[in-house]
Amino acid sequence: MKTTATALLLVIALAAGACDPDDGSTRLTVMTRNVYVGTDVDAVMAATDGEDLVGRILVAWQELHATDFTRRAEALADEIEAAKPDIVGLQEITTFRVQSPGDVVVGGTIPATQVAWDYLEILLDALEERGLDYRVVGVVQDADVELPLITAMSPPAFDDVRMTDYDAVLVSSRVTTANVVTANFEAKLPVPMPIGAPIEIPRGYVAFDATVEGSTFRFVSSHLEPASNPLILPIQQAQAAELIEAAGSGAAIVVGDLNSRAADGASYLMLKSAGLRDAWLESMRGAAGATCCFHTSLVSGLRQPDERVDLVLFRPSTEVPMKAEKAELHGTQTSTTAGGIYPSDHVGVSARFTIGVN
Numbered sequence: 001m002k003t004t005a006t007a008l009l010l011v012i013a014l015a016a017g018a019c020d021p022d023d024g025s026t027r028l029t030v031m032t033r034n035v036y037v038g039t040d041v042d043a044v045m046a047a048t049d050g051e052d053l054v055g056r057i058l059v060a061w062q063e064l065h066a067t068d069f070t071r072r073a074e075a076l077a078d079e080i081e082a083a084k085p086d087i088v089g090l091q092e093i094t095t096f097r098v099q100s101p102g103d104v105v106v107g108g109t110i111p112a113t114q115v116a117w118d119y120l121e122i123l124l125d126a127l128e129e130r131g132l133d134y135r136v137v138g139v140v141q142d143a144d145v146e147l148p149l150i151t152a153m154s155p156p157a158f159d160d161v162r163m164t165d166y167d168a169v170l171v172s173s174r175v176t177t178a179n180v181v182t183a184n185f186e187a188k189l190p191v192p193m194p195i196g197a198p199i200e201i202p203r204g205y206v207a208f209d210a211t212v213e214g215s216t217f218r219f220v221s222s223h224l225e226p227a228s229n230p231l232i233l234p235i236q237q238a239q240a241a242e243l244i245e246a247a248g249s250g251a252a253i254v255v256g257d258l259n260s261r262a263a264d265g266a267s268y269l270m271l272k273s274a275g276l277r278d279a280w281l282e283s284m285r286g287a288a289g290a291t292c293c294f295h296t297s298l299v300s301g302l303r304q305p306d307e308r309v310d311l312v313l314f315r316p317s318t319e320v321p322m323k324a325e326k327a328e329l330h331g332t333q334t335s336t337t338a339g340g341i342y343p344s345d346h347v348g349v350s351a352r353f354t355i356g357v358n
Contacts, residue, residue, distance in 0.1 A: 025356040026213040031085035032221065032255035032310050033330070034346035035076060035119060037092045037165065039063040040296040044147070049194045054150050061149055061161060064096070067298050067341065069119050075335035075343035077126035080134075083330060083350040086212060088134070088170040089221025089255040093119045095164045102160030104148045104195070112146055112162035120168055127170075134170040138206035140182040141166055142223070145199060167256075169206045169221045180208040181246065187238035189225050201225070203239055205256075207246045215320050215355045217251035224267060226259045233266060240267035244274040251320035252276070253353075254313040257292075257346060262308040276313040279324035279351035289329060291347040298341035300334045305347055312351040320355060327351040 039060040047053035080088060099112035120139070127134055146162040171177060184204040192198045205222035222243050227236040236259065247254050254276055260267035262278060272278070280289050291310035295302035316322040330348035334340050 025354050026215060027325075027352060028087075028212050028355050029083060029085045029350055029352045030087045030089070030219075030253055030255055030312060031080065031083055031330070031348060031350040032089045032091075032257070032312060033076065033079070033348040034091040034223070034257040034310060034344060035069070035072070035093055035123070036067070036298075036344035036346060037064075037094045037163070038067040038069055038072075041163075043296075045191055045193075047194050053194050054148060057147050057149055057161065063297060068339075069094075069117055070122055072298075072335075072338045072341075072343050073119070073122045073126045074337035075331070076123060076348075077130055077132070078335070078337060079330040079343070079348055080127060081130050081132060083328065085350055086172045086174050087210060087219055087253075089206070090120075090123075090168045090170065091221075091223040091257045093123070093139075093166045093168045095119065095166070097162040097164070098149075099146075099160040099162070100151075102148055102158045104146055104160050105158050112160045120166065133173050135173075137169050137171050137175075137177045137208055138180045138182045139166050139168045140184065140204035140206055142184065142204050143199075143201050148195070167204060167206055167221060167223050169208070169219070171210070174212055176211040178209045178211070180206070182206050183246075185239040185242045187225075187235045187242070189232060189235055205243060205246055210253075212355065215251075217253060217317075217320050217322075217355075218246075218248045220247050220252065220254045220256075222246075222254070222256040222258065224256070224259045227267075236260065236267050237270060240270045244271065244276075247274070247276070247315070250315075251317040251322065252315045253322075255311065255349075257309060258311050259309050262311060265309075268311070271313055275315045277315065277324070279312040279314055279353070280308065280327045280349065283324040283327050283351065289327070289349075291329070291349060292345070294342045294345045296345060298334075298338075298343075298345060300340075300342070310346055310349050312349055314351075314353065323354045325352045325354055 097112040142165040184202040189201040207220040227233040290305035
């Protein structure tokens with residue numbers, strides 16, 4: 001019995017050592033999570049005239065209700081609870097507001113203010129319910145678009161729906177932050193609209209100095225413009241150049257939905273040429289790791305991810321060595337807490353690092 005007890009104590013001691021290195025280094029876990037706006041925004045922006053736009057907005061609004069973020073946030077909070085990241089970069093953390101009756105169709109400019117969904121607040125509430133202590137270190141506002149939603153056909157009646165897109169970063173109590181920057185990229189995508197003036201789609205980033213147990217590095221989270229159309233690629237590359245500048249020249253971790261395919265996308269290669277290394281490649285050699293995309297409805301079986309665009313990149317320095325130990329995917333299965341749909345159209349990625357010792 002004494003031998004068994006001694007062996008058990010040894011196993012416990014070894015397990016503790018695996019979690020808390022005794023060589024002066026520390027372990028850090030980061031996550032990137034595109035939570036998904038909840039509907040196919042690209043389909044709305046592809047409208048050819050006013051009538052087509054109104055029809056597409058109605059379909060998008062119905063899909064938004066079907067993919068209800070209030071339910072999906074429970075599954076996303078479960079992912080965060082399981083991965084225990086110290087820093088979480090969030091993309092498409094959207095707020096929807098409505099105005100009834102609306103004024104967009106008559107050329108009005110009064111912004112909608114009645115909140116229908118506030119994704120950040122909903123997710124923070126779900127994390128708090130699980131006893132998880134995260135604080136918001138930075139939020140950057142990206143696109144802010146208001147469009148008409150038809151509510152009656154005869155006579156025609158419209159509400160306005162306003163979608164405001166944000167990127168945000170959460171940190172745990174282990175992380176001390178300083179020099180926070182939230183900014184939009186100078187490079188923006190212009191989009192002509194069949195109703196009203198053309199709009200610009202801004203993207204942005206949240207950057208700050210993160211200190212964990214004495215090691216300080218620059219952390220940046222972003223969402224670059226998709227570049228499926230080659231004409232948009234220069235905009236994405238210009239944003240990638242600004243992202244590299246935001247990461248500085250020292251130790252850094254850059255995460256996000258970067259919309260550039262690993263390992264041969266043009267912007268991905270730009271980031272690599274700036275000394276940023278791919279945590280997935282360095283820790284999970286041989287694994288595919290596709291993160292984009294499920295069908296916009298989030299229903300299983302309609303589409304499977306086939307490219308890796310949600311990335312955790314890192315750059316060690318002499319002062320702050322880093323090693324990527326392990327990366328994991330999150331949200332690859334439909335969730336009971338999300339009502340049998342995927343938590344997002346993207347797959348989340350977490351990566352665990354050892355920091356502080358070569």
